[in-house]
Amino acid sequence: MNIFSEKESNVQSYANHFPVVFATAKGSCLYSECGDRYLDFLSGAGALNYGHNNAILKQALLDYIDRDGLTHGLDMYSQAKAEFLQALEHHILRPRMLNYKVQFTGPTGTNAVEAALKLARKVKGRSNVIAFTNGFHGCSYGALAATGNQHHRGVAGPHLHGIHRLPYDGYAGVDGLKLFETMLSDGSSGLDKPAAVLLETVQGEGGLNVASESWLQRLNILCKQHDILLIIDDIQAGCGRTGTFFSFESAGITPDIVTLSKSISGYGLPMALVLMKPELDIWEPGEHNGTFRGNNHAFVTATKAIETYWKSRELENHVSQCGQQVTQVVEQMASRYPELFSRRKGRGLMQGIECVSGEIAGKIARECFNLGMIIETAGPDSEVLKFFCPLTISMSELKEGLDIFICAAEKIAPQYIKKAS
Incomplete structure (x- = not known):
């Protein structure tokens, strides 16, 4: 462990909560160098939707490497990229009647958000973008401006701009969309007409806040009425995490732009992309680029993941069953221990339980780790x-x-029940 404390920057964070050295991983489990097993309820913060070292995806990657398939190719044409685009079109976009062009960005979610914001501003010729309370969109400057978390924003200094923030669905009992509509119609509201609205349908780092279908539909209509682009950040909630491939499917809306990363590669390999309606693709060649926007190994595993898990509804049904089990347990515990818990949040396998305080959530997470499970906390x-x-x-x-x-x-309940009594 000394090498980490001596050489790694203080900026690392997850290791502070899970202070063991991991050596191997398979399926839903991580194993330390000492051989201790830990159930993984973190899943790479959503980057490992199909588990660790998924055997089907691993074999496809090994076969590709063994035949000396292209590893790095900038944005040149490659067989692996073509096969991914075909799989995405045939098994994801076309069945959902979605017509999008695909932009491969730098391999992080925040870079996909940067590209989406840049494109929206270029298309509309306006600089202002609407984001929402408790949203999280990344830590590079443009994405960070749209992120609400003060812990992340505080390090940036005074340079975050170009974002007007509104209340998310259910925030402090305020009807944020009514406020938005009023401000758009009032020439003295001080709101510069935005190029786009950026949001997560389920706020991952913000605390698993869920936008209702009706709220999303109202927002979609508002955007259309006022010539504003709708950008859905599906980086954490997408790729099946909420039960459907895209988190917005149940609302029946078609965003103008969608960002994907995390589990799009299927194997935890770095990959990110922007989906955009064809008429929005006004980029000039190289206007937004990056050396690693052609990760062919990620294309291989992404293709295999789509072909394996999204040709049928089997995975969706499994996520639904698992989600129901999580819901049942969480609601039972919230009812049983009101001194500890407030309510269930989220949907699908993107659920959580809101604790009365961050202290309680932290203690439960630490005790889970002691018992052999990795789980993280979220929320302000x-x-x-x-x-x-x-x-x-x-x-x-x-x-x-x-x-x-x-x-x-x-285990921790007695100390808080005593305090309450």
Whole structure:
């Protein structure tokens, strides 16, 4: 462990909560160098929807490497890219009646957001963008301007601009869309007409706040009425995490631009992309580029993931069943321990439980780790425990993880029940 404390920057964070050296991983589990097993309810913060070292995806990658398939190719044409685009079109976009062009950005989610914001401003010739309370869109400057979290924003100094923030659905009981509509219609509201609205349908780092279908539909109509682009950041909520491939499907809306990263590669390999309606593709060659926008290994595993898990509804049905199990346990615990918990949040396998305080959430997460499970917290005060297991988790593994959560909560409950009484 000394090499990490001596040489790695203080900026690392997850290791502070899970202070062991991991050596191997398979499926829903991580293993330390000492051989200790940990159930993974973090899943690379949503980058490992199909689990660790998924055997099907791994074999496809090994076969590709073994035949000396192209690894790095900037944005040149490649067989691996062509096969990914075909799989995306045939199994994801066309069945959902979505017509998008695809931009491969630098391999991080924040770079996809940067590209989406840049494109929206270029298309509309306006600089202002609407973002929402508790939104998280990345830590590079443009994306960070749209991010609400003060811990991340505080390091940037005075240079965050170009964003007007509105209340998210349910925030402080305020009807943010009514306010938005009024401000758009009032020439003295001080709101510069935005080029775009940027949001997550389920706010991951913001605490698993869910935008209702009706709220999303109202927002979609407002954007159309006022010639504003709608950008959905599906980096964490996408690729099946909420139960459908795209998190916005149940609302019946078609965003103008969608950002994807995290689990789009299927294997945890760096990859990010922007989906845009064809008429918005007004880029000049090279206007937004990056050396690693051609990660062919990620194309290979992404293609295999789509072909394996999205030709049928089998994975969606499994996520639905798992989500119901999480909902049942979380709601039972919230009812059983009102001294600890406030309510259930999120949907699908992007659910959590809001604790009365960040202190309680942190103690439960630490106790879960002691019992052999990795789970993180989210929300403005780190008060929400996030159940973020792989979508491919078995029902027995899911039960094991939920039992660990129950045991951890029961262990710390007495001290808070005594305080309450």
